[in-house]
Amino acid sequence: MKVIELKKVSKKYVLGRPFYALKDINLCVEKGEFLSILGPSGSGKSTLLHIMGLLDTPSSGEVIFKGRDALKMSEDERAEIRSKEIGFVFQFFYLSPFLTAKENVMLPMMFAGEVNEERAEELLKKVGLGDKMDNKPYQLSGGERQRVAIARALANEPSLILADEPTGNLDSKTGKDILKLFKEIWREGNTIVFVTHDKELSKAAERKVHLLDGRIVG
């Protein structure tokens, strides 16, 4: 089953002269895939991930999410898919500083209208934070914060997990541990796309897409 399909997706910015952050991207992610998008800074990785996450829209092309044309949806429909179907993990974690680890994991459940405290606890145990559920972000290490963000991304059992440089702010050992965790989560049947500029890290994935100057080059 296709989770998301991009057809001839381009993203053009016009600041002075037109600039293509993405050009004619064709990409399909099947259920159960573990895909890495590898490319240098400025190659369009975040732009691509934001379009896949329905956080941004392309200037042209099609975005099909689970068989539905995402560009023909209302903003409310897109927001609902973002909330229920997509889990995001970012380089800088973006946890709420005022909430505990457990509350951070419960937050997307609240937005989706179904809070399950036990599930939040299970997810935190799964990411190895069973004993730190009541810590606030400032009481956690960088790696632990990213684990909370991963548990949060899983909160609503998403069809697709998108991670933008999830190890970019971590030392290499911690980064490898985080990728190991992604791999475990993938083996449990999740679909994961992560972005990195690090060739070594991209090898953790089952499939690699190489981005250069807004184009897929292999």
Ligand SMILES: Nc1ncnc2c1ncn2[C@@H]1O[C@H](COP(=O)(O)OP(=O)(O)OP(=O)(O)O)[C@@H](O)[C@H]1O
């Ligand atoms: N709002 C914008 N207006 C104009 N240009 C933009 C805008 N957003 C991004 N760009 C340009 O699009 C290109 C791709 O940016 P993007 O953030 O996708 O790169 P990236 O591969 O994620 O880089 P990094 O590894 O540094 O995060 C860059 O050249 C950037 O300057």
Ligand SMILES: [Mg+2]
């Ligand atoms: Mg980026």
